[in-house]
Amino acid sequence: MTAAESYSELLRRSKALGVLNSCAAALGWDHQTYMPAKGAALRGEQMALLAALSHQKLTDPKNGELLAAVEGTDLVTDPESDAGANVREWRRGYDRATKIPQALVEELARVTTQAQQVWEQAKKKNDYASFRPLLEQVVKLKRDEAAAVGFNDHPYNALIEEYEPGTTVAELKVLFAGLTAELAPLVKKIVAAPKQPDKGVLERDFPIDRQKMFAEAAAAAIGFDFAGGRLDTTAHPFCSGFGPGDCRITTRYNPKFFNEAFFGVLHETGHAMYEQNLPAKHFGTPLGVACSFGIHESQSRLWENQVGRGRPFWEHFFPRLKQTFPAAFADVAPESFYFAVNEVKPSLIRVEADEATYNLHIALRFELELALLSGDLKPADLPGAWNDRFEALFGLRVPDDARGCLQDIHWSFGGIGYFPTYTLGNLYAAQLMDAVRREFGPALDDDFRRGDFSRLKGWLNQNVYAHGQRFRAGELCRRATGAPLSPKPFLSYLNEKFGALYGVC
Amino acid sequence: MTAAESYSELLRRSKALGVLNSCAAALGWDHQTYMPAKGAALRGEQMALLAALSHQKLTDPKNGELLAAVEGTDLVTDPESDAGANVREWRRGYDRATKIPQALVEELARVTTQAQQVWEQAKKKNDYASFRPLLEQVVKLKRDEAAAVGFNDHPYNALIEEYEPGTTVAELKVLFAGLTAELAPLVKKIVAAPKQPDKGVLERDFPIDRQKMFAEAAAAAIGFDFAGGRLDTTAHPFCSGFGPGDCRITTRYNPKFFNEAFFGVLHETGHAMYEQNLPAKHFGTPLGVACSFGIHESQSRLWENQVGRGRPFWEHFFPRLKQTFPAAFADVAPESFYFAVNEVKPSLIRVEADEATYNLHIALRFELELALLSGDLKPADLPGAWNDRFEALFGLRVPDDARGCLQDIHWSFGGIGYFPTYTLGNLYAAQLMDAVRREFGPALDDDFRRGDFSRLKGWLNQNVYAHGQRFRAGELCRRATGAPLSPKPFLSYLNEKFGALYGVC
Structure with missing residues (x-):
């Protein structure tokens, strides 16, 4: 088989896997919209079967052989050509999927399914103690996953790689420190402003x-x-x-x-x-x-x-x-x-937060999940750490864990490393929009x-x-906006918009 | 592997296949209810992929080995035990699926997909000529299918076996002859009755x-x-x-x-x-x-x-x-x-027909598809044959093929042998209801x-x-009603109900 033939076969396999995964997406949508209550058990079996078929197709050793036959050839010299980009991402997906042992995949599926159910009840009953043992298991398994995948510096780097390839803890720390330093005083000024919305x-x-x-x-x-x-x-x-x-x-x-x-x-x-x-x-x-x-x-x-x-x-x-x-x-x-x-107003719940306070919620979670993963923070100490840090950032006491460290589903499904993508999204949005405004000027608002x-x-x-x-995201940003990702456009946007609205600049 | 182990493995495979097929059912439902128009192409790919996976699982030669290892053992001596019935039906499905060559399966899928599209247009435009070449191909392929599956007496027996196992052309001919002989005069009397509904x-x-x-x-x-x-x-x-x-x-x-x-x-x-x-x-x-x-x-x-x-x-x-x-x-x-x-009133369209005339529509189709399959009727002569026979049965001239031989989708999807199940359903319904009434008496209507x-x-x-x-259906009927299927309960029901309503008995 020539490199070109191997690449064609990889394309064929990738497309078939895409179609298979799209079946699961359609069933997932139905699950959340129209499925009658009693259909849950069957839906669970359907999703498990499709996931198993998908995992089997993704980790087929033949994919590894085909990838090896294409890598290093002329076909992929340009990493931004069709073949170059596809092979790069197939390799990332294949390595990740095959490096994690099957037993760990199954254990993660089992524990996170249970953890989501327990979390839902724990949140309802404001009962962190019942969720803690599950969180301990999730954190342990995610550390195992990071170890299996491999990483530099911090195990968190292996996890964020799944959601935001190429981003590192070191970069994120700088980003969040800069954001927090500017957002906290801005929010304080807004809160103290005499002019307030109804x-x-x-x-x-x-x-x-x-x-x-x-x-x-x-x-x-x-x-x-x-x-x-x-x-x-x-x-x-x-x-x-x-x-x-x-x-x-x-x-x-x-x-x-x-x-x-x-x-x-x-x-x-x-x-x-x-x-x-x-x-x-x-x-x-x-x-x-x-x-x-x-x-x-x-x-x-x-x-x-x-x-x-x-x-x-x-x-x-x-x-x-x-x-x-x-x-x-x-x-x-x-x-x-x-x-x-x-309206800008510090509040307890992330999903209800306004544009100015939203990223402070993420900064808090980023800090805490780094510490959980490194072992510096024990799940037993999470509520205290959450509440103290929350008060420092927002100036509010957290009245209960349901509105504190139990509010988000993410950790229960194993999504450690996911939260920063929300803040990255806000920053990219502002930087893209800044570039659009520079290109089109006032015509855009017209x-x-x-x-x-x-x-x-x-x-x-x-x-x-x-x-x-x-x-990758960083390169997309550079090409679209002429600069690497920076919190500046976002902070300028906030200062300008809310400064004027609240009369605080 | 013992027979019991082989049976367990067959059970496991059958259940997994059931879950896989249920995914296709869910996507099929979505296709007909909520899917946006532009989703049709992707949905086609999803259904084709699931059908291919399903066919692959169904025809896996390992299933044949497992079946052979169970058949003839004590496990299946009683054909109405769990294992006896399952193995009997698995064998029927496996043999049918493996006897039809893969090339014929694909050709049937290709031709019937096209035939359905052409039929839809042909019906809209009342243009039988455009549908005729497709019907010729469908009839030929269904004869090939019957030959591949094998049959006694008439190729139609191989086709109806898919929908109504155990039923034969010989039985159906007797059934339809008896029905037609009684229904035609009843309908005539009703039509002539002075009392008519509004x-x-x-x-x-x-x-x-x-x-x-x-x-x-x-x-x-x-x-x-x-x-x-x-x-x-x-x-x-x-x-x-x-x-x-x-x-x-x-x-x-x-x-x-x-x-x-x-x-x-x-x-x-x-x-x-x-x-x-x-x-x-x-x-x-x-x-x-x-x-x-x-x-x-x-x-x-x-x-x-x-x-x-x-x-x-x-x-x-x-x-x-x-x-x-x-x-x-x-x-x-x-x-x-x-x-x-x-209201009872002879009309052109099967799906709008009342209880008394409905089975005459089916009798017509049964006659014609038998003749198409045997070669006694050429697709070119179908409209004429349809219209003549329709007039003889209903006393109505068919004004156009859209309301004549083009009205049903069945032949376009290759469903030759399907129509009789509608009449069997009417007869079983009456016979079951007759048994229920005998058992519970007037309490039922109360x-x-x-x-x-x-x-x-x-x-x-x-x-x-x-x-x-x-x-099988015949045995289910005997057990539930104490007698083999007969058109008598249905005819008595009609005569009694419509005789009284129209004052014609």
């Missing part, structure tokens, strides 16, 4: 069918393709791109609070437009997969916050919002509404005021969506 | 949300478990039982015609209750699968017609119906409504008048649902 205008009656209509209109306006996707209702909103032509977003409606569904839909639409515009011809191969979790998150945050919480966006949409909910907004001025959706988002979407298509995993 | 009362305004509410209430009342199932909207209604705890039914709503959704839902609920009550512990093995297509159809027709078009059923539901649609039924007497939903269907459902559970494929 959030009450968002807590009126919003009939669900109208919320859906308005959210779908906004999603379509910014570029979601409803001929190749849907919006449905679920308990924990998500976006799932099955593959070309089929991307599903979900939300949940609160009939007494406008933000929950609306900004949730903008967020998922941001993810979805990335999925819908990945190059279809590369489906099932790395070139048809999103660059990283951080870049994916940048797309949701860009549309949710940079665009959807911006004044030009609401100059277009607020009159339409008033028509949709005439009773709720009859007495509300555009500026009051705009201020209300941009577009938004007319309800036209095609110029922005076109830029993202060219600079982000079209590349799949051809470049 | 179908107009069913063609008023029926808001879709209320239709859904009323249909769901009726489905729940007769026994559909909504904790283990759902009702959704689709273009071509169906029931799909994924497996234990998850069965989906679908319907379509006509805001100007009551019957379409309501009786459709009763029909699918009949199928669904069979699926929901198959023994869950046998899921994935023949004992967890419905007996035959004819018996499955008997369950839909029993609830749709024997129960749902009966007077006691409407004595309970008509007052509720009037509350649900007060405007539409304000001036309608219960007896007028009951007569209207039982139940229905109170909206209580549990006694009937309990009997079906014990006599039909619980057995899976332990018995």
